[in-house]
Structures are given as C-alpha cells and as structure tokens.
Amino acid sequence: MVFDCIPFFNELDILKLRMQIMAPYVDFFVIEEASVTFSGEPKRMIFAENRQLFAEYEGKIRYVPVENSPMEGVTTHERDKFQKNQLIRGLFDCKPEDIIIFSDVDEIPNPNTLTKLMERFESGKVYHLAQRMFYCFLNMEEVSGNLLSITGEFPGVEKRQWLGTKICSFSELPGEGIVYLREVSPEDERSVRVADGGWHFGYMGGDGERDVAKRIGVKVQAAAHSEYNSKRYLNEAVDRLLCGEDIFDRDAKFVRVEIDESFPAYLRAHREEYDFLIAPEISPAGILWKRMKLAAKQWLRRAHGMAARVLRSH
Structure with missing residues (x-):
C-alpha cells in the first residue's frame, strides 16, 4: 500500500x-x-x-x-x-x-x-x-x-x-x-x-485568491514572518520576482520558463484552469521599468529614514 x-x-x-x-x-x-x-x-x-x-x-x-x-x-x-x-x-x-x-x-x-x-x-x-x-x-x-x-x-x-x-x-x-x-x-x-x-x-494556490501579493501575505502571516507582512513589501515582492529576484531579498535568481514537456501532463492538458498561476511574458523594457521603480522606492525609503534620523537628533 x-x-x-x-x-x-x-x-x-x-x-x-x-x-x-x-x-x-x-x-x-x-x-x-x-x-x-x-x-x-x-x-x-x-x-x-x-x-x-x-x-x-x-x-x-x-x-x-x-x-x-x-x-x-x-x-x-x-x-x-x-x-x-x-x-x-x-x-x-x-x-x-x-x-x-x-x-x-x-x-x-x-x-x-x-x-x-x-x-x-x-x-x-x-x-x-x-x-x-x-x-x-x-x-x-x-x-x-x-x-x-x-x-x-x-x-x-x-x-x-x-x-x-x-x-x-x-x-x-x-x-x-x-x-x-x-x-x-x-x-x-x-x-x-x-x-x-x-x-x-x-506560494501558489489558496482558497480562490488570485492576487499574487495577497497569496504571499496569507502564507507570511500564517508563518509569523511579520517583517514581510506589509502591503508595500508584498507588492514590491511580486515586482522583484518578475525581475528575476527573490521575493524575500535572498541570494537567489528566478527565470520565467515555458510550460513544456518537463511539466506535469495534467497541468499541460488543463493549462487554462491554471492561467492565473502562469507568469506573463514581460519585455526587456518592461523589466527595466520595474527595476527603475524598485530602485526609486528604495532610494525614497533611505532618504526618508535619513531625514527622520536628522530630525530626531535635533
């Protein structure tokens, strides 16, 4: 058995x-x-x-x-x-x-x-x-x-x-x-x-939820990873992934691949059922734009942190 x-x-x-x-x-x-x-x-x-x-x-x-x-x-x-x-x-x-x-x-x-x-x-x-x-x-x-x-x-x-x-x-x-x-x-x-x-x-599936950031958030909250459980972080996590980076900023690399013969036969035969779990193809220009947005947000957070520290010191 x-x-x-x-x-x-x-x-x-x-x-x-x-x-x-x-x-x-x-x-x-x-x-x-x-x-x-x-x-x-x-x-x-x-x-x-x-x-x-x-x-x-x-x-x-x-x-x-x-x-x-x-x-x-x-x-x-x-x-x-x-x-x-x-x-x-x-x-x-x-x-x-x-x-x-x-x-x-x-x-x-x-x-x-x-x-x-x-x-x-x-x-x-x-x-x-x-x-x-x-x-x-x-x-x-x-x-x-x-x-x-x-x-x-x-x-x-x-x-x-x-x-x-x-x-x-x-x-x-x-x-x-x-x-x-x-x-x-x-x-x-x-x-x-x-x-x-x-x-x-x-970080897939989940009680009918199709929003990627929300799916991640539910899992993060359940595991008590409060440092990752914010709307800002979760939205950025999806952009990071689509740019090939880890959603938790670890040393990893992700690439988008095609659903081919190396995937389960049932998935290939019922692809339309899982369309919401298949990453769309993004052009190099689209990835560059996402990277620029992420860099700008990170710069603004650092600037805000520095300003806050200066204000507290006076």
Whole structure:
C-alpha cells in the first residue's frame, strides 16, 4: 500500500493538481488540516469546507483534522511539527512494508520518476526527491540553487535542488514523528537522492485568491514572518520576482520558463484552469521599468529614514 501524506493549509488549486497527478500511484491520500496557523491564529478548515471538490477521490481520502494544537509556551516551528505529526493518525493500519510519501502539498513528485523508484524500492532507505523550485507562478523557476530545503543537499552535487518529498517504508518513520523525515541527513547511510523528483510550487494556490501579493501575505502571516507582512513589501515582492529576484531579498535568481514537456501532463492538458498561476511574458523594457521603480522606492525609503534620523537628533 502507498500512502501520500499531505499537510494542507489553504492551497485548493495545488491540492487538486497533486491529487490528479498522484491518484493512479497511491492507495490513500492522508490530508492533515489544523484549526490554527503555525503562528497560532484561528483559521478556517478550508479542505473540510470544500471536500466536495475532491469527490472523485473520496474513497482514497483519509482526513486528519487537528483541533488541539498547543497554544502556550511553544514556537511556530514546534506548533508546525505538532500539526504535521498528526498525519500518523491516518496511518493506523499500516504494515511495516507499506510505502509512505511525505511532503507539503506544493512539493509534487514526478510520477514517471515515482514509477521507476517503486520498481527498485528498498525498505531500509529514505529517498529524497530532488525537485525544481517555482515561486508564486508555475513558470517562475529558481535557478541559482541557493534556496534549499531544511534537508540541504547531498555532498558534491553540482546542480543543487530542493529536496522536498521524502519516501520510505512505514518501518523507517522516525520515532519522533513523520515530520522528522525532513531532518534525515543526506549523509545518513539510508539516504538516497532521486533526480528529476518533481516540482515545488511555492506560494501558489489558496482558497480562490488570485492576487499574487495577497497569496504571499496569507502564507507570511500564517508563518509569523511579520517583517514581510506589509502591503508595500508584498507588492514590491511580486515586482522583484518578475525581475528575476527573490521575493524575500535572498541570494537567489528566478527565470520565467515555458510550460513544456518537463511539466506535469495534467497541468499541460488543463493549462487554462491554471492561467492565473502562469507568469506573463514581460519585455526587456518592461523589466527595466520595474527595476527603475524598485530602485526609486528604495532610494525614497533611505532618504526618508535619513531625514527622520536628522530630525530626531535635533
């Protein structure tokens, strides 16, 4: 039996994409959804409210609502781990040899690679799927290799990628909980890197919201990154991305790519359904104009800060 274990926040569009891609390859989707965000704020149970959208998969769905998240004396990361570890409740009848797939909803395995992996699967291994990374748009790809998952990368890999999805047998799940699969080191003797492992579609989808800045804002607020949660910052973040820069001003590079044969077949066949998640082509002049606007805004902020400091000193 194969169990696809998915922590869910609000990404209805991306969840549908994942389930369409993965349904032929898994026996069950185990979907965890919490009643509070990682930062401890109440949130709607969006999957529960929209479960009818996934009626064709109902026989495969095991829904794990989490309504008892710790609220006092814990960090956002501790609350995150508690919630994701509740996925174990959906694995109540697993046998040691059953196969567990674990990743955030937006870390989607490549089904072609998954098929080959299942043919040579070893129960004592932990497989790390190396995935292409995209932010905010399905076709804005990170190409520097500087943005890595908590797992890092395998030593000696020249083209570093996001090690998102983890796959192992049920018997190999960490005793501390399923979320700790992310902390299995690439240097662990059980670790196997799997190339062409899929796609990480970060900061996409979300309860019908089509405004890119608002989508980013919801995720940022949920994760308690208050330093990024302002209208000015979020609007600039989108412009930065379209200019090839990271939305959080990290050392990364993004490029717009075409939706081609390297993308999921379902996405290519239903492109119109995901048009709002596909970045439009921008001319070199358009990118130059965006860069000039960003530079002007940054200069004005610095000037305003200097003026404020001068006034305070008098």
